[in-house]
Amino acid sequence: MKHILAVLVEDKPGVLTRVAGLFSRRGFNIENIAVGETNNPGISRMTITVEGSETIIEQVIKQLHKLVNVIKVSNLSEEPSVMRELMLIKITAESGSRSDIQQIVETFRGKVIDVSPESMIIEVTGNEEKMEAIKLLFIDFGIKEIVRTGKVALLRGTRITSES
Amino acid sequence: MKKKMMKGSAMILSALKEEGVNVVFGYPGGAVLPLYDHLFDSNLKHLLVRHEQAAVHAADGYARVTGQPGVVFATSGPGATNLVTGIANAYMDSVPLVLITGQVPRAFIGTDAFQEADITGITMPITKHNYLVKDADQLPSILSEAFYLASTGRRGPVLIDVPKDIFDQEGHFIYNRKCEIPGYKPTYDGHVGQISRAVKAIKNAQRPVIFGGGGLIRAGASEVLSKLVEKARIPVILSLMGLGAYPGDIDLYLGMPGMHGSITANYALSEADLIIAAGVRFDDRVTGKLESFANNAKIIHIDIDPAEIGKNVKIDIPIVGDVRVVLEALFQKLQPGHTVEWLRQIENWKINNPMPGVLKSSGGTVKPQFVIRELSRLSKEETVVATDVGQHQMWAAQHFIIRKPCTFLTSGGLGTMGYGFPAAIGARLAAPESNVVCITGDGSFQMNIQELATAVNNRLDIIIAVINNGYLGMVRQWQDMFYNKRYSHTVLEGNPDFVRLAEAYGAKGLRAKNEEETTAVIKQALSEKGPVVIDFVVEPEENVYPMVAPNCPINDIIVGSDQL
Numbered sequence: 001m002k003h004i005l006a007v008l009v010e011d012k013p014g015v016l017t018r019v020a021g022l023f024s025r026r027g028f029n030i031e032n033i034a035v036g037e038t039n040n041p042g043i044s045r046m047t048i049t050v051e052g053s054e055t056i057i058e059q060v061i062k063q064l065h066k067l068v069n070v071i072k073v074s075n076l077s078e079e080p081s082v083m084r085e086l087m088l089i090k091i092t093a094e095s096g097s098r099s100d101i102q103q104i105v106e107t108f109r110g111k112v113i114d115v116s117p118e119s120m121i122i123e124v125t126g127n128e129e130k131m132e133a134i135k136l137l138f139i140d141f142g143i144k145e146i147v148r149t150g151k152v153a154l155l156r157g158t159r160i161t162s163e164s
Numbered sequence: 165m166k167k168k169m170m171k172g173s174a175m176i177l178s179a180l181k182e183e184g185v186n187v188v189f190g191y192p193g194g195a196v197l198p199l200y201d202h203l204f205d206s207n208l209k210h211l212l213v214r215h216e217q218a219a220v221h222a223a224d225g226y227a228r229v230t231g232q233p234g235v236v237f238a239t240s241g242p243g244a245t246n247l248v249t250g251i252a253n254a255y256m257d258s259v260p261l262v263l264i265t266g267q268v269p270r271a272f273i274g275t276d277a278f279q280e281a282d283i284t285g286i287t288m289p290i291t292k293h294n295y296l297v298k299d300a301d302q303l304p305s306i307l308s309e310a311f312y313l314a315s316t317g318r319r320g321p322v323l324i325d326v327p328k329d330i331f332d333q334e335g336h337f338i339y340n341r342k343c344e345i346p347g348y349k350p351t352y353d354g355h356v357g358q359i360s361r362a363v364k365a366i367k368n369a370q371r372p373v374i375f376g377g378g379g380l381i382r383a384g385a386s387e388v389l390s391k392l393v394e395k396a397r398i399p400v401i402l403s404l405m406g407l408g409a410y411p412g413d414i415d416l417y418l419g420m421p422g423m424h425g426s427i428t429a430n431y432a433l434s435e436a437d438l439i440i441a442a443g444v445r446f447d448d449r450v451t452g453k454l455e456s457f458a459n460n461a462k463i464i465h466i467d468i469d470p471a472e473i474g475k476n477v478k479i480d481i482p483i484v485g486d487v488r489v490v491l492e493a494l495f496q497k498l499q500p501g502h503t504v505e506w507l508r509q510i511e512n513w514k515i516n517n518p519m520p521g522v523l524k525s526s527g528g529t530v531k532p533q534f535v536i537r538e539l540s541r542l543s544k545e546e547t548v549v550a551t552d553v554g555q556h557q558m559w560a561a562q563h564f565i566i567r568k569p570c571t572f573l574t575s576g577g578l579g580t581m582g583y584g585f586p587a588a589i590g591a592r593l594a595a596p597e598s599n600v601v602c603i604t605g606d607g608s609f610q611m612n613i614q615e616l617a618t619a620v621n622n623r624l625d626i627i628i629a630v631i632n633n634g635y636l637g638m639v640r641q642w643q644d645m646f647y648n649k650r651y652s653h654t655v656l657e658g659n660p661d662f663v664r665l666a667e668a669y670g671a672k673g674l675r676a677k678n679e680e681e682t683t684a685v686i687k688q689a690l691s692e693k694g695p696v697v698i699d700f701v702v703e704p705e706e707n708v709y710p711m712v713a714p715n716c717p718i719n720d721i722i723v724g725s726d727q728l
């Protein structure tokens with residue numbers, strides 16, 4: 001099963017290396033990782049997607065906790081949460097196919113953010129299924145390049161993943 | 165709190181003073197020249213080793229005996245990389261160390277400068293934490309954090325990499341031993357509810373055993389363990405790392421479990437209905453085949469490191485906390501169960517399954533087990549034993565009677581040949597009143613034999629008992645048992661004459677080839693000053709028994725070669 005972990009870390013040099021190193025050393029697989037600042041100065045948040053059984057995830061969480069720079073680890077898959085990812089996708093787009101493309105983009109509430117004579121760049125946000133669905137639809141037009149941010153997630157409601 | 169301007173080097177030495185450090189183990193070089201220059205005028209004791217690996221092992225031995233962090237200095241590049249084995253060794257056995265390495269000056273970092281090595285990158289997976297100092301102003305807080313991290317929670321090595329120019333940079337020195345690290349909050353008190361469950365489980369158990377490890381020793385839990393055992397009449401099994409946490413000569417002690425453990429210990433673990441595991445990590449050398457490990461037992465697992473609980477073995481009652489604190493709490497509420505019949509059963513196992521291999525040797529030679537037993541018998545009660553790795557290590561664990569915590573130093577997790585002798589050097593400085601005996605092999609000794617110079621130079625009274633079988637014995641044993649006796653590269657042809665070698669270094673060299681000589685040279689060595697190397701020429705192809713073959717159930721025990 002896939003788990004989404006929210007990991008609050010001290011914003012110190014090498015902290016990403018420590019986390020990544022831990023995963024490779026213990027044989028855990030990171031499927032996906034997104035890192036960024038939080039509203040608290042000095043604290044960054046990593047959103048890590050890992051595949052594994054309950055026992056493996058338990059070990060992952062405990063081992064992460066042991067890293068001195070890790071402040072808090074929460075498993076967001078265990079609670080109601082919202083999750084999003086952003087994807088930029090560059091596709092072949094001759095003048096003939098542009099309106100078809102435009103329609104797909106609208107259906108998926110995406111945005112065209114760049115147009116050139118032979119190609120377009122489209123921006124989509126959403127969950128995993130949405131990304132896969134839109135990729136599938138664009139295959140026939142010709143996908144030139146894809147880049148994804150990795151997933152980020154928050155708990156639903158007023159509760160927060162605080163540093164406590 | 166004092167605040168003043170100081171150079172980086174001075175800050176380091178002041179911090180060591182604040183931390184009560186009495187001795188540093190180290191080796192100089194270009195990147196630590198400024199630090200060593202300050203050291204020259206300081207009254208801090210520095211022990212100059214002959215190889216940086218030995219500095220770490222010596223600091224490790226010192227730390228295991230005193231419970232305080234051992235401190236190491238080394239230079240950048242090769243000095244730092246020479247520490248790696250020692251650090252990994254200390255990490256696996258949870259030994260508190262603070263290692264200070266020099267680094268190339270800040271402006272040169274990342275340029276492949278002369279003697280640059282990314283030691284923080286290299287040691288990330290084998291340290292509890294590490295630091296690369298970016299400014300002298302950071303040094304005081306980094307140093308106090310390093311000592312705090314190394315010596316609290318689950319102990320471990322912490323490395324501080326200091327660029328050369330920072331040793332000379334002026335900064336504000338404010339030293340505060342209390343530090344707040346947001347991501348580091350070890351749990352010391354056990355969960356009350358889990359402790360009550362444990363109390364009930366102990367009361368209801370018919371066949372309980374305590375299985376203790378190195379965590380007992382690090383936590384200083386021996387006394388409370390003895391009280392608890394006495395009151396509840398529960399037998400005790402100790403892992404290799406736990407030896408000494410409970411006296412090895414008391415009836416309720418069953419020995420070490422696992423691959424070369426006692427038959428009684430392995431039977432008891434297999435038949436127990438309750439295992440109280442304290443400060444252990446269920447290493448594969450202990451559990452054997454996991455699926456058949458302790459199938460009849462409920463397991464209570466007490467450990468300071470939550471990640472150890474449930475890592476290898478399924479746990480029924482997990483208790484995260486300091487082993488001493490939790491055992492105290494358990495003891496307060498303890499309601500002894502009925503263990504009389506179980507103890508009778510165990511007594512029978514003991515009588516019927518004595519440790520093999522203690523028979524007298526035939527034909528004027530000497531068996532290694534006899535040597536260890538004589539060392540044990542003739543040494544005074546206050547003795548620290550440091551072992552190397554191999555057959556001699558297992559014989560030491562089986563036959564040397566260890567009565568007190570912090571007196572048996574051995575490389576348990578990493579199995580590092582070359583550990584024993586430098587660890588004995590550290591122990592020598594840590595325990596001035598004790599005898600220090602290093603039990604080593606002809607292979608292992610040669611991995612750090614250069615430290616004879618350190619020992620001679622500092623007139624360290626250490627007995628180095630070389631169990632000389634002419635082989636990399638433990639590997640030969642596996643070749644004997646599992647590879648058709650094809651002794652591929654395990655014959656140590658070309659061994660030096662250890663007696664003459666000792667003499668060349670200025671140490672005393674003695675030799676024993678039979679039982680009478682063994683007893684005589686041990687007595688003589690105990691009366692000598694300075695390091696004494698004893699070359700015990702033992703029966704070369706003796707194997708270690710009992711043995712549980714790898715990945716077999718631990719009650720499936722081979723007791724001798726006729727069983728193969």
Ligand SMILES: Cc1ncc(C[n+]2csc(CCOP(=O)(O)OP(=O)(O)O)c2C)c(N)n1
Nearest residue numbers: 554555556579581605606607608636637638
């Ligand atoms: C640094 C290192 N290299 C290799 C090994 C593998 N190894 C384990 S025991 C052993 C033989 C040790 O020989 P010796 O010190 O003579 O001890 P004996 O087993 O003969 O008592 C070897 C090579 C090891 N544990 N450590």
Ligand SMILES: [Mg+2]
Nearest residue numbers: 605606635637
């Ligand atoms: Mg040998």
